[in-house]
Amino acid sequence: MRAIEIVRPGGPEVLEWREVPDPRPEQGQVVIEVAAAGVNRADVLQRKGFYDPPPGAPPYPGLEVSGVVAEVGAGVPGFAPGDEVCALLAGGGYAERVAVPWEQVMPVPEGVPLVDAAALPEVACTVWSNVFMLARLRKGETLLVHGGASGIGTFAVQLAKALGSQVVTTAGSEAKLRRLRELGADETINYREQDFSDLVRADVILDIIGGPYLAGNLKALNPGGRLAIIALQGGAKAEIDLGVLLTKRASVHGTTLRARPVEEKGVIVRSVADNVWPLVGAGAVRPVVHARVPMSDAAEAHRMLDSGEHIGKILLVR
Template sequence: MKAITIDEFGGPEVLTWTEVEDPVPAPGEVVVDVAASAVNRADVVQRVGLYPVPEGESPYPGLEVSGRISALGEGVTGRQVGDEVAALLTGGGYAQKVAVPAGQLLPVPEGVGLVEAASLPEAVATVWSNVFMTAGLKEGETFLVHGGTGGIGTMAIQIAKAKGARVVTTVGGAEQAARARELGADLTVDYRTEDFAEHGPFDVVLDIIGGQYLERNVRSLNADGRLVVIGLQAGLEAPLNLADLLFKRLSVFGTTLRSRPPEQKAAIVSEVRSQVWPLIESGAVRQVVDRSVPMAEAAEAHRIIEAGGHFGKLLLVNE
């Protein structure tokens, strides 16, 4: 098969479409013939050398795919060769084939195309595990998500709104604000001209930015508020007044999805199947795809991601 390899860290040009060995399913795994993968910010961070591959996992980028099962490992039940699936991965999605633990598979939702389904597993699992399983967002609470027009943001807006929250998001400009409101955002805040903290208080904040956003995130939280930090685009460090945490009884969580053990990922995927897949199949939540790019041209997709301005996910398609 062929896969996108990273032979040295650097710019998008280091992504190379290369002949590699086919994956073999370990016990409890299946092999999926990949129809499409999706580009995540984590793939970019891996490419530049700041997001190491977990030990023993595929070195190829790609944290989610859709496709058809082509082989079953020992002990796999309830799956058949030919099943159309979407899958949450620890890596290896930028390829023609990938081995996946069976617990990380999802059926392709009714009404969603096989290729488009690749846009769902990572974003949905990230939002559900952090906003609902960790932060416990409840109906009637106010939720802030930073970066409302990216892959995570577009999904977070929709799921939180479908679950009865008031949704606020930061965006970059009037066009992005309009599109975020179309997805269900009650309020948009232009991060270039406004201070989002002035639009609080918020009960839950999902932060992909990190760095200097920490102090304002904490300051903007309601009593008993919860902040979940899942990205570090603005840096690794920031000052924090601990009195804010104490007097308002705040909780601050830092999480990643990729490094969780398979049993945790399987538990998240199970909840996604029962709690979010019905919302997708009913049309209350939809996949948001900016554009598709041939898998061999992954470097171009990374350039688009780094330039910004896209809306939703970019897909890499095997042709």
């Protein structure tokens, strides 16, 4: 088969479409003939040499795919060749085929085109596991989403609204803020012009910035609030005022998804299929796709992501 290999750490130009060995399904795995793969910030970090795949994962980038089951290994329940699926991966999505534990595979939600389903696994599992399973956002509470125009942000806005929460989100341009209001955001904040911590009080905050936003996030939390930090785009270090944390009876959670054991990912994937997919099938939540780029031109997709001008997901399409 062919896959995108990172020939050396560097810019988008180091991504090359090459012949590589075909995957074979091991015990408990399925092989998916890939229709499309989602492009994520983690792929950029891997390309730059900062985020190696966990042990046993394919060396090629790509944390989510959609496609058709091609082969099924021993001990796989519920899947058969020909099934249309999408999957959460530890790596290897930028390829014509990928082997993945069956626990991380989901049916394509009703009404979603097969290609566009590649925009769902990573964002759905990240948002559901952090905002709802961990931070326990409840109906009527307020969610603040930083980086609302990202794939994760556009999904979080829709899902929280569909489940009855108030949603505030930040973005850096009027075009992005307008699109987020169309997706259901109750309030939008231009972080280039306004300080979110002066404008909003939230019960749950989903943060991708990290260090520079920590003080502002704590200020913006309501008593009993929960902060979920899922990325460190602004930096990893900050001082924390423990007095604020104690006074507000707040909690701070830091999580990643890629390196979790298969069993943990399986719990999240099954919960997403049970709780989120019906909302997607009903049209209350939909994948937001900015661009579909040929997989062989992954470098162009990474340039789009690096520019920061996209809204939603960028997909690599076979």
